[in-house]
Each structure stands twice: as structure tokens, then as C-alpha cells.
Amino acid sequence: MKLFTLLTSTLLATAVSARSSIFGSSINVAPYDDALKVPGESPLQFCEDPKDNILELKSVDLDPNPPLPGKNLTIKATGTLSQNVTAGAAVHLQIKYGLITIIKQTLDLCDNVEKVDMKCPIEKGDITFEKEVELPKQIPPGKYTVFADAKTKDDEDVITCLTATVEFKVGGNVIVHQGLK
Ligand SMILES: *[C@@H]1O[C@H](CO)[C@@H](O)[C@H](O)[C@H]1NC(C)=O
Ligand SMILES: *[C@@H]1O[C@H](CO)[C@@H](O)[C@H](O)[C@H]1NC(C)=O
Numbered sequence: 001m002k003l004f005t006l007l008t009s010t011l012l013a014t015a016v017s018a019r020s021s022i023f024g025s026s027i028n029v030a031p032y033d034d035a036l037k038v039p040g041e042s043p044l045q046f047c048e049d050p051k052d053n054i055l056e057l058k059s060v061d062l063d064p065n066p067p068l069p070g071k072n073l074t075i076k077a078t079g080t081l082s083q084n085v086t087a088g089a090a091v092h093l094q095i096k097y098g099l100i101t102i103i104k105q106t107l108d109l110c111d112n113v114e115k116v117d118m119k120c121p122i123e124k125g126d127i128t129f130e131k132e133v134e135l136p137k138q139i140p141p142g143k144y145t146v147f148a149d150a151k152t153k154d155d156e157d158v159i160t161c162l163t164a165t166v167e168f169k170v171g172g173n174v175i176v177h178q179g180l181k
Contacts, residue, residue: 038162042075047149047161054152055127055160056080070137077129079160085109085122088153096145109150109159 038044040059050057057079064073089109095102110120116131143165150159 040077044162044164047147047163050160053158053160054081054083054085055150056082057160071135072132073135074130074132078126080126081122081124081159083152083157084124085120085159086153087120089120089159090151090153090155092147092149092151094145094147096147097140097142 036045036047036049038046038057038060040061042060042062044060046053046057057077059079060075060077062073062075064071087110091107091109091112092105093107094104113120113122116129118127118129145163145165147161147163149161151157152159
């Protein structure tokens, strides 16, 4: 649960900063690759062209939007699985703070989906996911990169791969880096 929460919190903290950046002043938004943007109201991007992914992610939406640090946020996702997702599927999670990898871990996907009221095998077809999380009030300044690569047993096929990078400045300025630049 901790790791799952950490993943979602980090992704959502990233979302918070990306959103608030729109309303901020001295903000520097990196060139943005629209082709890789995950549809919906979030700053997530696919790691690469998702056309062969088992999960066709149709939307990821955050509510409220913009999210508020220290407040609860609901994340909703919808998509379609082209195959059953069965035991052995894994999420390779990496979180970097600057150049330093602070988390590098492989999580069992099936163990973790139980925490959001899903169960393996996840049958192919349409799926929806909804989760409420508490966002951290304070985020230490620095650049964070989150990378989550979900694969089937023995890393045979990519289910989905998502990434987001954001930089928190001292004094509240935010620089958003989107994509793999
Ligand atoms: C997918 O899972 C369902 C339910 O567990 C099962 O009935 C079906 O046979 C599975 N399909 C494939 C292709 O394995
Ligand atoms: C915020 O979310 C947490 C975790 O889901 C939940 O326990 C808590 O009741 C929520 N608080 C509010 C005010 O909705």
C-alpha cells in the first residue's frame, strides 16, 4: 500500500504542480509532445507510442482540477484491456530526485490492484479505476521524475508505461518538464 500510495501521490503531486503552473507567473514550460500526452485532465505522458500496449488508456482525470496540495484528490481512469491481465504482471517503478534514484522497485501488479478494489485476472475489456488520495502539503524543492512501466509476466508485453517530470523551486515556482527530455 505504501508504495502504491507513494506512486499515486508522486504522480499527483506532479499533477498539482503542472496545473498550478498554468496560473503561476515566472514559469518555464518545456516543449511539450502532444502525441504522447495521456488523454484527459492530467500531466501524465506515455513513455513511448502506446499503440501496442495492452491497456489502451482512454482518459485520466483529476478532480478537483487544479488539485490542491494538502487536500484530497480523486483520480479517475478509464481504458480498455486487449488481453486478460494475470498473475505475474509487474510494475517497474522508478522515482528520481534530481539525478538520484530514490525509488527503484518492481511491484507485483496483482497484489497492488487489490488495494483499489480490483482483482486478478483482470478480464479484458473496458475497465475503470477510481481512487481518492491525500496530497502532501509540502514537497521538498527539486526535480522529480516518475517512471512506471507495467508489463505482463516475464516482461513479455507492455501493459502501459507512464512518466512525468516536474521541478519544484524554492519559493513556490514550478518548472514543468514533460516527456522524456
Ligand atoms: C480471461 O479471463 C476470464 C475470466 O477469468 C476467462 O473466462 C477467459 O477464458 C480468459 N480469457 C483468456 C483468453 O485467457
Ligand atoms: C481523504 O482521503 C483519505 C484517503 O482516501 C480518507 O481516509 C479521508 O476520509 C478523506 N478525507 C476527506 C475530507 O474526504
